[in-house]
Amino acid sequence: MPASVGGDPGRGSGGMDPRVIAAFDNHGGVLSRNQLLDLGVAPSEIRRLVRQGRWIRVRRGVYTTAEIWEAAGERVGRQILLGRAAILQMRRGWVMSHDSSAYEQRLPILVPSEPLVHVTRPGFTNAWTENGVKHHLARFDQKQRVVVDGRSMLDLARTAVDIARERGIKDGFVACDAARRLGVTKADLQIAVERMEHWPGARAARVCVDLSDPGAENAHESLGRELVYEAGIGEPETQFPIRTSEGVKWCDMRVGNHMIETDGKIKVLAVADGGVATKPAAEVLFDERKRERLVRDRRTVVTRLYWEDYWGQRRAAAISRLQGDHADSVRLYGAVLDPTLAREAEEIRALHGRARPS
Numbered sequence: 001m002p003a004s005v006g007g008d009p010g011r012g013s014g015g016m017d018p019r020v021i022a023a024f025d026n027h028g029g030v031l032s033r034n035q036l037l038d039l040g041v042a043p044s045e046i047r048r049l050v051r052q053g054r055w056i057r058v059r060r061g062v063y064t065t066a067e068i069w070e071a072a073g074e075r076v077g078r079q080i081l082l083g084r085a086a087i088l089q090m091r092r093g094w095v096m097s098h099d100s101s102a103y104e105q106r107l108p109i110l111v112p113s114e115p116l117v118h119v120t121r122p123g124f125t126n127a128w129t130e131n132g133v134k135h136h137l138a139r140f141d142q143k144q145r146v147v148v149d150g151r152s153m154l155d156l157a158r159t160a161v162d163i164a165r166e167r168g169i170k171d172g173f174v175a176c177d178a179a180r181r182l183g184v185t186k187a188d189l190q191i192a193v194e195r196m197e198h199w200p201g202a203r204a205a206r207v208c209v210d211l212s213d214p215g216a217e218n219a220h221e222s223l224g225r226e227l228v229y230e231a232g233i234g235e236p237e238t239q240f241p242i243r244t245s246e247g248v249k250w251c252d253m254r255v256g257n258h259m260i261e262t263d264g265k266i267k268v269l270a271v272a273d274g275g276v277a278t279k280p281a282a283e284v285l286f287d288e289r290k291r292e293r294l295v296r297d298r299r300t301v302v303t304r305l306y307w308e309d310y311w312g313q314r315r316a317a318a319i320s321r322l323q324g325d326h327a328d329s330v331r332l333y334g335a336v337l338d339p340t341l342a343r344e345a346e347e348i349r350a351l352h353g354r355a356r357p358s
Helices: 018-026 033-038 043-051 066-089 098-104 156-167 169-181 186-194 202-210 219-231 281-296 312-333 339-352
Strands: 055-059 062-065 117-121 126-130 133-137 145-148 151-154 237-244 247-255 258-263 301-306
Touching: 033 043, 033 062, 043 055, 055 066, 062 066, 066 098, 066 117, 066 151, 098 117, 098 151, 098 156, 151 156, 156 169, 156 186, 156 202, 169 186, 169 202, 169 219, 186 202, 219 247, 219 258, 219 301, 219 312, 237 281, 237 339, 247 281, 258 281, 258 312, 281 301, 301 312
Parallel strands: 117 133, 258 301
Antiparallel strands: 055 062, 126 133, 145 151, 237 247, 247 258
């Protein structure tokens, strides 16, 4: 029998038994009622701490601390806690899948406006949602099951393909590209999707697998690639280097002599505000315009895409802009990549590989 905790386990870290603190940390931030009882926390203490707002009831019978809940943030962090709480109470056979598996394995995905916890167990293809958890019945090979920090889930390839099948092309492009960046091969994705013949959404998943590219460095570039394909101007090549009078400049995508750049606020936000900028926004913007001029000077046409271009009415306008700029690049410089640019790109890649230096 464990020693009784005693004292006040909810009065911040200074008043909480260190074994309880360690237990929350060692179990991903959530503990079940039975686990707390095993640690010696009395039922009356659990009720009082929840009533006082010091602990949070994540799901019925599963708890976290207010500090952990607040630190998790509004979106992904809390979805991770909700997923861990759900799987903690699941009977054997269920594994984390889809978004829940992606979050646990740090697979970048698009966060849906109404997020759910996802779990899967073997069975004939079916699904239902209950209390914020979407339960999937679907076959999977035991080789696709992995254990991360003690929690069972489907591997990255199956997770990416499931997201594509569940939510369609946009989400699938982002998930499959991200899986490729994390080392999943195209063959891995193909094996995962081949087992889904005639399943709902399988066609969309196959498209995302076929067009997946580890060269897309983030969700913005994945959505930009999808837009380029939809514009019908050709197959985009990612991370294309161009030698300029002021050094090598890497372009996000290229079709012929047409360079496509994806721009987001992260480039102008300071690191302290969640961005990557190490200089004032005005300087970042000036440098970016100068960089574009240097790339254009090498006989190319440049199109810039923004996050807003992927949605609603702006999407059609962005596609028209891509098509018009591509037509200009063909008229001015031809449909095939300039041989000098091609040769220089191969020389640069021989030194740096196909990904831009960090």
